Amino acid sequence: MTVQELPGAGASHRATPPPAWRPRTEAAPLLPDPEPYRVLGTPAADRLDPALMRRYYAELVRGRRYNAQATALTRQGRLAVYPSTVGQEAAEIAAALVLEEQDWLFPSYRDTLAAVARGLDPVQALTLLRGDWHTGYDPREHRIAPLCTPLATQLPHAVGLAHAARLRGDEVVALAMVGDGGTSEGDFHEALNFAAVWQAPVVFLVQNNGFAISVPLAKQTAAPTLAHKAVGYGMPGRLVDGNDVAAMHEVLTEAVQRARAGGGPTLIEAVTYRMEAHTNADDATRYRSDAEVEAWKAHDPVELLERELTARGILDAAGIQEARDAAEAMAANLRERMNADPVLDPMDLFAHVYAEQTGQLREQAELLRAELEAEDDA
Amino acid sequence: MTVQELPGAGASHRATPPPAWRPRTEAAPLLPDPEPYRVLGTPAADRLDPALMRRYYAELVRGRRYNAQATALTRQGRLAVYPSTVGQEAAEIAAALVLEEQDWLFPSYRDTLAAVARGLDPVQALTLLRGDWHTGYDPREHRIAPLCTPLATQLPHAVGLAHAARLRGDEVVALAMVGDGGTSEGDFHEALNFAAVWQAPVVFLVQNNGFAISVPLAKQTAAPTLAHKAVGYGMPGRLVDGNDVAAMHEVLTEAVQRARAGGGPTLIEAVTYRMEAHTNADDATRYRSDAEVEAWKAHDPVELLERELTARGILDAAGIQEARDAAEAMAANLRERMNADPVLDPMDLFAHVYAEQTGQLREQAELLRAELEAEDDA
Amino acid sequence: MSTVAEQAVKPATMAQALTRAMRDAMAEDPTVHVMGEDVGALGGVFRITDGLAKEFGEDRVTDTPLAEAGILGTAVGMAMYGLRPVVEMQFDAFAYPAFEQLISHVAKMRNRTRGAMPLPITIRVPYGGGIGGVEHHCDSSEAYYVATPGLHVVTPATVEDAYGLLRASIASDDPVVFLEPKRLYWSKAAWSPESPASVPGIGKALVRRTGASATLITYGPSLPVCLEAAEAAREEGWDLEVVDLRSLVPFDEDTVVASVRRTGRAVVVHEAGGFGGPGAEIAARVMERCFHHLEAPVLRVTGFDIPYPPPMLEKHHLPGVDRILDAVARLQWEN
């Protein structure tokens, strides 16, 4: 519709309406469904791909075990802190599995599991939280950006990277993860806006786990859903049950494919729940009830999938046992390797500040070297 | 609707869906009309209030004259720079006139006209652009925040002020003005989100004048309209013809009333056009065509109103002349007063950095004082 | 609330003193509001606002959306309407998103309006390292604040000062960046909120230890380290004076200069990086004012000029007793 046809333009003395303005797209296709999309437990589950679902099952079981092991490591002092994704495994793992090799994952500080599911060695994924070097891996090796602590700040990185890849003609999709709280940051807004204007191949995955540390969603936004934020950027918004790994897989895959095909970015809100405290250092009883947590237990992502697959005969007791054994093996390996003290070289403090050390840094490095030598002598 | 009723919850092995999540509001009432709301030249104009419209007419004529005079002052070196609002007078003036005395206006750097229409002395409004003191007025006197140069940064101020007033039980509404370009800033996002969560009595008025300096709207956003951004915050969005002062008045009044009644914030996009260059220092031919400007001339806010009012017999030649005379008188007065050199005291540089001068500043003030005295002696 | 007698005997932590300062300010002045991320039910990630929401309600102790520019920006508006917001930034590096609001508005509003619109905002920032925090949780960002005219920059090093300086900051009609040394949160002292008399408002440094050989100039988290170094220095035959700045802006030049003129030697100690850090200003100023009294250049012992290290390496970065003593040894004693 052009503005020439606008209602009210009839009166004869009226000037032709301004020609430069017109609605750029229709809002309707951008609006999310009013309820989270689901597959498990619905007729849509009839079309599940057994092999894929068995793979997801194994990953979910492994992810759950990874979470438990990481939390145990905090109690043993082997990790300084761990933000658990128990209850969020479906979203974490689907985010990793829908990507192709050349794609990039931009995890938030919470998303070590997604990084591990993409193939990163768990020990490398955990260096930040263990207290040894900030980023324990080469981001280019697995195309996983550094775990990002300042919330939402990695979202514009994802946009820039995806845009750069597109400019170079590479079919790369960037998937960026953020929490419900992170959507309030200015960087969230700017990233989504740039992505939409540039039609960058990015998928924004918001895990709405109900809380930003202690702050519930109702104090974070008054929007109908977080997925509705897509409208304001002119990109499609999708609402999905984040505990339903089959639904996550479908919705993410669709968004990744649209991005890869040049269809631009998508905002996805995965409705989920953080079953444990914010981190091991947090006390969740201060801000939420046991009843709420209990209610969500009945909607556990691992169990949802297990029930669906066993009911459909896709998974049997042996399959379950196999997944659990593999998970135990991963945990044992992780435990063992994390029990070894990492060896850090204090001189590394100065090695990577710049490509070439400044004179001032050389001086400081010499100071530290002398101190270390004096210590060694003593 | 509760999640218990969600489609797909039928399968018997399915857990009850998560109880903590539900859509917070319906999206429909938040969505703007797809076309800008109009009154002039439409049947809705039958209900125009003649007295109010005559007042608007006088203000628009005065506003147009103010713009011309201010631009003339830049040519005479009396103003360092002037961002004109020729073509945007309807939005500028309606923004000021819909407010009550206790309300607050938060203008952007472009909105001296809105401040003047609210009652501020034009000479005071122009100190910033003249080069004498930054803010030439006491913001509390007219309840006009300082003209704000860093884009969108005053929007959270408006939210905080409105929120504070509400906490204190005062019926104060804050109206904050921003351009299409300003909507891309993180501060825009954060301000709207805080306002919606707090249900603060704020009206956000975006003047979409087609450009952010040289950057056209299409490079600024991919949204259907800027008003659609409201959806993502859970506040109503309204699209209005910014050159139709009667429509501006109605839409703004409705939003102000909703805010005052405790109904929370509104986002309004006024579709308008910047007829002149960004400022006198800009060269608009570098980025837009004369044809576009010409087309918008046919949709001039002053002429639109004049035609409607004369056609309806609300305004006659005498009324037009009266408005023009008043505008000339204002311009003559402004010209004369701006031709006097302002007297500034250099020692004021140190007077208001802190309530109490620090020792270091006292020293620096002494240095300057000595220099000034030496100059006087010379 | 506990009685005076109880308070007087019980040791309190710096965290408790800070909480108590906000509580007392809020009880006395209804315009004082606390806002930030998780400051309500949780009481803040460091529990510094513990109990305030319960006592004063959510309207005065507000869990905001997660957006630091929004928090500070709305606080500006609240202050414009006559409130006294006390803003909590969750960690040092998470104050950065609010920099534009801080620099372009908070610091400039009084000046811009010729005094018509002062902004009595207190911005509490837990800062510094030494607690095993991961990156972005241990920055000492005072250089940015110090270089911004219009801000006061205050940092306590003792339990008593934590209370007194925070009260003074909240009472100030100007914006104050109130830097809380994280690793001193759990430091203890026998302290009662009824006797904060020794804090004479913002802008007074204090000689924490008198000495004749040289002056250590420090603040915040480095004060205990300097006091320890001064103890250790006695073995080497040095009698060190220790000055606690307590406020970086205003900077109490007179106290510092008087001390250095007396001792003739000085070392500035802080965790922030040295290059362009606050110690540069102090050293430059001391040398300017004490030039003919100095036996040696003013030296600095600071964090290295590197991004804050991972927890396992932070001990090598932080100024410690040995590094301070090494600097003291370089003060040209043999001259």
Added chain:
Amino acid sequence: MSTVAEQAVKPATMAQALTRAMRDAMAEDPTVHVMGEDVGALGGVFRITDGLAKEFGEDRVTDTPLAEAGILGTAVGMAMYGLRPVVEMQFDAFAYPAFEQLISHVAKMRNRTRGAMPLPITIRVPYGGGIGGVEHHCDSSEAYYVATPGLHVVTPATVEDAYGLLRASIASDDPVVFLEPKRLYWSKAAWSPESPASVPGIGKALVRRTGASATLITYGPSLPVCLEAAEAAREEGWDLEVVDLRSLVPFDEDTVVASVRRTGRAVVVHEAGGFGGPGAEIAARVMERCFHHLEAPVLRVTGFDIPYPPPMLEKHHLPGVDRILDAVARLQWEN
């Protein structure tokens, strides 16, 4: 394009040299991209990117949405993918919204990833006053950048350096904050882009004028003022040396120290505020390294510690020839 012969004779402005530097870098290296507000069709509000969009297309010279954190944040992503973004911030104070990206990511990414992910980003920031700009358009914000390890901070003072240093910055594998002195944009020199050989990369200061009585240490917009002051000083019998730092990080300590050791006296001159400004670091460092060579304390002539004044008062704020000579006069000549 013009021929060598034409270029060699025609005087060029600093603005033209900057444009040419970007043009040549883009022509040589397809990974160089220019982005920012109004850098395309308009050529930037100062016309520094004039003609680039036409020559290289919108994909390489991009008008971004109006959001500085977004601009720098997406530039980070582009650099992660192997591009070399050259970002324009429209004015000094409008770089503040991008501070979190700058401090927490741009400055730290190489270090965080142990060198695996360097960020070759050039951030061009027109800075400083003297052009009659209104508030927020005249800040000298170098103190913030200088105090952030991981950033290079570069600022040219001549037409030739504008070209050479910008080329070096774009070629650098590390992020560079490239500060462009606004009021020198239209300064002219006979200059040809074919002979930028005298710029030996980033990090070398240059003695712009030799002298024996005292050293003026300066950079960027204050260099011409210092050279003028040095001329004027001859009348007073002072033979001043003038050092142009050209880069604040890395800081060429050796050149500065060698000069001051020779002259025995020094004044640091810059527009940025003095308190916590770059001059503090320079003064502190010079005193540390030249202590026994100094006849007087190192003095500073800087902008006052106030928000940048309105245009009609800026002349009182900016370090001028007289204020510099007054400082030189205070260098204890009678001792």
